[in-house]
Amino acid sequence: MKYRHVVFIVILILAIDQTLKFWIKTHMFMQQEFVIFPNWFRIHFIENEGMAYGLKFGGDFGKILLTLFRLVAVVVGFVYMKKLIKEKYSTGLLICGSLILAGAAGNLIDSMFYGLIFNDSVGYEVAKFMPAGGGYGSFLHGRVVDMLYFPIYxxxxxxxxxxxxxxxxxxFRPVFNVADAAISTGVVAILLFQKRFFGRHMQPKPTEQQPVAKDHVA
Structure with a gap:
C-alpha cells in the first residue's frame, strides 16, 4: 500500500462526510428528523461544539484548544502514516490509520470553517451557505454537524x-456523523487486530553473533 492510497481513502471519506453535512445544513432545520428505517435508523440533525458523539470540552477556550488539537493531530497523522508505509506495516493498519485520519480531518473542517460559511439554524429556518450577513461564528468556532441516529431499542x-x-x-442514544464512524471503526479494528497489525514489527531483531575465538595449539 502506497501513500497515494492513504490519501485516496482520506479524500473519499472526507467527500462523503462533507457532502452529507453540507446537505443537512442546507436542507434541514435544527432537530428535524427523517425516519429511514422504522425503529432503528433516522437522520436527525443536531450540532455540537465538542468532541465525537456530542461530548464537550471546556467552554469557549476548550473549543479553540480542541480545534487546534485536531489540526495538529491531522498534520502529525499524515507524517506518521508516511513512516508506517516506509516501514512496511500491514495494509490493514494503514487502512485503519487512514480512517482515523479522515475522521479527524472531517470534524476539523466543521470546527474551523462552518461558523464562517453558514448562518445559524434557528427555529424552522434552514441555514444558508455563504450568507450575506456572515456566518454564525468566527474562525475555529464552528460547530460539528451530526445526523446519524440509531435508536435500536x-x-x-x-x-x-x-x-x-x-x-x-x-x-444507541448518541447522534454522530461519518467522520465519527470512521474514527471509531479505525480505533476498534486496531484494538481487535493489534497483534496481527504490529506482531511482525514487535519481534526482537536477531543480533549478529560474534565469531567464537579458537584456542591456538602451542
Missing part, C-alpha cells in the same frame, strides 16, 4: 436491572 428497562431498573432507556 427504546423503552423502559426491567426493574431487576441494577441502578437503571424502571428507567426509560435508548440504545
Amino acid at each position: 427504546e423503552g423502559y428497562l426491567p426493574n431487576w436491572v441494577p441502578f437503571k431498573g424502571g428507567d426509560y432507556f435508548v440504545f
